[in-house]
Amino acid sequence: MSRPFFYISLAVNKLHGNLPPNLGLVLPSLETFLVGGNKLSGPFPVSITNASxxxxxxxxxxxxTGPVPLNLGILGHLDTLNFGQNQLGNTxxxxxxxxxxxVNCTGLRLLQLTNNGFGGVLPDSVANLSKRLTFFRADDNYITGSIPQEIGNLARLEYLAFHDNMLxxxxxxxxxxxxxxxxLYLYTNSISGEIPSSISNITQLSILALAENMLEGSIPIALVNCTKLQGLDLQLNHLTGVIPEQIFKLPSLNIAIFLNGNHLSGQLSSQVGNxxxxxxxxxxxNKxxxxxxxxxxxxxxxxxLYMQNNLFEGTIPSSLQWLxxxxxxxLSQNNLSGHIPQFLGTLPLVRFLNLSHNRFEGEVPTEGVVFSNVSAFSIVGNTKLCGGIQALKLPACPKEAPGTRRSNFPLRMVPLIILPVVLLLACLSITLYRLRRSKQQTSSPPVLPVHYPRFTYSDLFQATDGFSSTNLxxxxxxxxxxxxxxxxxGQTIAVKVLKLQEHGANQSFMTECNALGKLRHRNIVKIITSCSSTDLQRNDFKALVFDFMPNGSLDSWLHTTRVEEQDSRNLNLVQRLNIAIDVATALEYLHYHCDIPVIHCDLKPSNILLDGQLCAHVGDFGIARFLLASTDSLSRTQSNSIGIRGTVGYVAPEYGMGEGVSTQGDIYSYGIFLLETFTGKEPPGSMFVDNFSLRNYVETAxxxxxxxxxxxxMRWKGKENSKQTKEDEVDITKxxxxxxxxxxxxxxxxxxxxRxxxxxxxAAVELQRIRKVFLGIGRKQVVTFH
Known part of the structure; x- marks a missing residue:
């Protein structure tokens, strides 16, 4: 008779106290032990080494707390070892x-030692760990010494983080x-020397974070071989030389480039426009x-855009009005001169503009959101400025003195000269305008890859009968x-036309294209293509084209106000449960099965679309974020710029306190969606005020x-199976x-x-189990509530 095995999963609860010291002795056949996200304390259970x-x-x-046993290697079947976020080690x-x-655990794939008190050096044996190792984190400890020279032996590694140590x-x-x-996350250490050119061989590299070290030499030109690089963080080192213009030819760079606080010189290449x-x-x-x-x-x-404390000179280019x-x-602490451009006041989303300590002169603009708010901009250290809003307390700009000399030029000749000049200037202006518009239309690269079909504004105009209100x-x-x-x-489509006059609409368009262009899942809405063009009045036009979902949004089923639809648009228990499982499956894909985890940030019934078979598809990725690593410096900067993301009632409370986006934020929204789906109550409804929430409402009952x-x-109708017809009533207790x-x-x-x-x-596994029990599929199980 085979020995029994044990699967214990008690993760994310409120367990406290010590782990049993004889854990491995009483459960020698234990295969899986998951207790992360609790309040457990006490020493590491050394007896676990008996669970072979x-x-x-x-x-x-x-x-x-305390040390980790030295003989963990006798657990030869280990696949996952996660000690992160404890107080293990004694520094x-x-x-x-x-x-x-x-090194004896040849099947080890995940090793996480994050945020403990481990001190000492990384032993050279690290380079001989399992050849299957794909995920290795030892960040936020007190590790000294150096990275093992043969770290390259871990050929299957996909994620390596040693940041926030003393290497x-x-x-x-x-x-x-x-x-x-x-x-690759090595920031905030004391690593010196040059950036090895061999990094250019890592062609799958997406994030390179080497900030806050003592790196010297130049930025390797060979980084251009990392064609999937999305984020580059080399700030606060001792790098010298020019910024290679080849770096700016990497179209994949879409998150950030941070080169602050080095000794870089030369000019910033115009290739940055790529x-x-x-x-x-x-x-x-820099210099x-x-x-x-x-x-x-x-x-x-x-x-x-951070360019302060350099030697930039000249005027602010007018092209920045397109940002x-x-x-x-x-742009502070440079040698910039000339007038402060009026267009800076028209930039719609600017929260802070710093032009201090330059050589600007003339009148300070007063129009626009920025220049009307003294806390939104700084111009100190520009001694030749005048005017502006009263709060600046600058001297008034001098008025132009009337001319004191009379010209001998015949006045009757003035119109004969001015008229041709005006006509010439008008023609030039029209020509330049057309050229600029033509350049914008023809040189703008497609947002989605080339294998997506291309539709023009005319195609979509005809498909929607001129964007008729009857098709809205x-x-x-x-x-x-x-x-x-x-x-x-003859294909039926859904066309999302962006309201470009709304602040953030353009960013929403780019974000949704970047996200949906990389996602493939049956429970995520399929994007057909995007369109970036001009309309009949030559105004900017942007649209996204999706598969049409004939049953609309889940919100329209849960909260229909039309009496004639109250019976026809009603979902029974099993249908709602199927939708909940579909959405959980989509979230699992986004969080765990994408190359870079995706955080949706706005999960709610109106963003869940239903096809002809009432299969759910998650849509609207307009404010989605790619999750790099929750503790790396690139993510910190990104997160701090986000603020509250999502819809009131569904947004996670920690977002309101400035925390960065996370998978747990999406889980919170999913929980609210689940309660709404089965209670029919909207979280921002009138009954939920002060500190009384939808969650409180459900908890009280x-x-x-x-x-x-x-x-x-909601009716208690199950799906048809061998024991009951579709119209049979399900037992109310069940x-x-x-x-x-x-x-x-x-x-x-x-x-x-x-946590x-x-x-x-x-959640997905548990919901699937509940569905099986409810429909009488498989072995009957007992449901308990504690």
Missing amino acids: RLVRFDIAYNSL IPNDLSFLNSL GSSIPQSIGKLSNLQG LINLGKLGVSE LSGEIPAALGDCPVLEF KGIQVMD IGDGRYGSVYKGVLDSS FPDRVMEIVDPR AELCLASILKIGIRCCAELP ERMNVRD
């Missing part, structure tokens, strides 16, 4: 000696052997000179959605009075148990604290 069949061991996000030289024994020496050349690496999707650029506190390149105006989605997404622009099927903050039929194929709070329109189980998951998902929320993988 252990595969997954996750005790992250607790408060365990002494031999804290990491247990890594020596792990020294240089980056080994063998790092270039990690050809599958997507994220980065049309770049969100942040930082070159401050850069020359003029600000006009090509910066070709970076339309740039949000943050419609800019939020912070810092949805209206949101950033866009209106129309139903259309393509003349060429849970578990004994759940039938009092569920949607009264339905009550099912609903209580579902609402319990919703309550856990939208817990106040992120107390349920994992979406577990």
